[in-house]
Amino acid sequence: MATKDMVIRHDEPNLARLNLVLALNRTELSEWAREISVDAMGTISIRCTAPRHGLVPHGIDNDILLGLVNAAVLQGLPEDDTVRLSTRELLQLSGITPSARAYKNLQETLRRLQYTAYDLTDSWYDGTKHRWRTVSFSLISRLGAEDNTKDVSNAGQWRAETLLAIRLDDSLMSNIRAGHLLPLDTEVLSHLRQPMTRNVFRTLSFQCTGASQDSVLAFHVPLSIWATHLGMHELRSDSVMRALKPAHDELIKVGFLKSVDYTGRGKTRTIRYIFDNIRTVADPETVALLVRYNVSGSRALTLAQSYGAEGVQRAVAVLEALLQGSYKTKIRNRAGLLSDILENPDKYDTILTDVEGTAVSVEVDCKARRVETEESPAPRDEKSARMILLNQLDDTEERRRLRDRAVELYVHHRASTLELMKLLRLSDEEADAFLTELERR
Structure with missing residues (x-):
């Protein structure tokens, strides 16, 4: 050391x-x-x-x-x-x-x-x-x-x-x-x-x-x-x-x-x-998002402070797009790639444009993803979904029902990682409406 x-x-x-x-x-x-x-x-x-x-x-x-x-x-x-x-x-x-x-x-x-x-x-x-x-x-x-x-x-x-x-x-x-x-x-x-x-x-x-x-x-x-x-x-x-x-x-x-x-x-x-001197502090949710992609604690703090919540969320969206496309078999180090997307966004201009609304969107449904790639999406399981949800929907019967609906959507590629994370910021009523919208599309 x-x-x-x-x-x-x-x-x-x-x-x-x-x-x-x-x-x-x-x-x-x-x-x-x-x-x-x-x-x-x-x-x-x-x-x-x-x-x-x-x-x-x-x-x-x-x-x-x-x-x-x-x-x-x-x-x-x-x-x-x-x-x-x-x-x-x-x-x-x-x-x-x-x-x-x-x-x-x-x-x-x-x-x-x-x-x-x-x-x-x-x-x-x-x-x-x-x-x-x-x-x-x-x-x-x-x-x-x-x-x-x-x-x-x-x-x-x-x-x-x-x-x-x-x-x-x-x-x-x-x-x-x-x-x-x-x-x-x-x-x-x-x-x-x-x-x-x-x-x-x-x-x-x-x-x-x-x-x-x-x-x-x-x-x-x-x-x-x-x-x-x-x-x-x-x-x-x-x-x-x-x-x-x-x-x-x-x-x-x-x-x-x-x-x-x-x-x-x-x-x-x-x-x-x-x-006297107010300094920028990392948003804890943004740090937690980076940690989920295996970015180390110290590195996650530095990136979250430097690029903010919006920048990190956009970079994660780019990474998710790559993982759902033909690049997924080539990605060996998700944390390293995520850091590179944040630090060198110009290298990913095309994907950034796609994620922000033109050709490919991380938040479109599974069918749209399959149109853009010849490969089928990577398999998902309930354990991964529960890890993303941080056990925050386990404390009451009503919230467990919301959790089970979210897990079902995620496992069948009808909800993205970012969409599951969005649930953590919603009230029970808002989460119910959001899940209903995902189930309908």
């Missing part, structure tokens, strides 16, 4: 929003609980319990957790949910300068992340099924370390060559694998010197661009709730403001924030953040 490739930074939105690691550099807490409303997405309900005689995750533990998320992306989303790298590589990914002290701190951090238990009630967003879940987990489910050296002195003491095998929680990895990721401004992140500042930056990055598809200009929240959210339990308002001031000054200096204002007094005091 070369360091020159470690420039992309992604966060998992739950980690950014829920703030499972306290922002404070030091703590004496062995457990904490919070039930608060920070944004319009609903109540956050969490209980965190460290092992006996242990402390809850805090400070640089958040940086290490971010490093692990990025390791998972850079290593191609390992099927066994396990990232494998040296201690030096993990520290570099986490933005921490390797040193003897850093290796010792890393060992303590990973053990906290492994043995601390989190209980979340209707607060974990499942990026694969697009619903809120109640979950109990530890962020790291398994940790292994191996000394890659002949030096047997100081056995058990981690050093630069120590090789780590870290299995992340499956709920977390499932979201990462589905492209449920939040891009972070690498330039800003690299200039932030304190764990508190980086924690506030990650949390505000979600509120700036991750809580909705559109960027916002400002975010405000009661100071008492914000203090609890960041882990400043039972601190007076003036103490919270003093603790946050260095972080605010640094975020203003690097151009992430324009200003920080306070209004009101006592328990009614509110903090208001004005963002």
